[in-house]
Amino acid sequence: MALTIAVHGLPEGSIDLGGLKVVFGTITFDASYPTGGEALVPGDFGFVREIYALFVDAGGVVCKYDAANDTLMAYWCDYDAVADGVLIEVGNTEDISGLGALRFLAIGW
Numbered sequence: 001m002a003l004t005i006a007v008h009g010l011p012e013g014s015i016d017l018g019g020l021k022v023v024f025g026t027i028t029f030d031a032s033y034p035t036g037g038e039a040l041v042p043g044d045f046g047f048v049r050e051i052y053a054l055f056v057d058a059g060g061v062v063c064k065y066d067a068a069n070d071t072l073m074a075y076w077c078d079y080d081a082v083a084d085g086v087l088i089e090v091g092n093t094e095d096i097s098g099l100g101a102l103r104f105l106a107i108g109w
Contacts, residue, residue: 004027005044006025006026007023008024022107023045023046024106025104032094037071037074046108047109048108051106051107056102058100058101059099074090
């Protein structure tokens with residue numbers, strides 16, 4: 001499965017900062033999260049190279065872009081936090097589509 005990405009911005013589609021582009025929008029997960037994250041490449045945002053992205057947490061899930069593997073990783077709280085830390089990756093095949101649209105701000109070129 002895949003992510004559903006909606007890129008928003010100014011009427012021109014993005015903000016240009018001297019070669020850097022800034023876009024914002026929403027991402028929605030599908031019904032089966034894969035271990036290691038969902039594929040997310042610079043082209044998904046209209047970029048040619050490297051992206052930096054900030055995500056607004058949704059429904060208790062925190063997300064981060066893993067640039068080394070071009071994936072969007074999803075984590076949730078581990079309330080016992082004894083063996084594996086405060087945040088743990090969402091489990092393989094977990095359905096997190098009910099989170100709705102995750103807002104993001106991305107920068108690339």
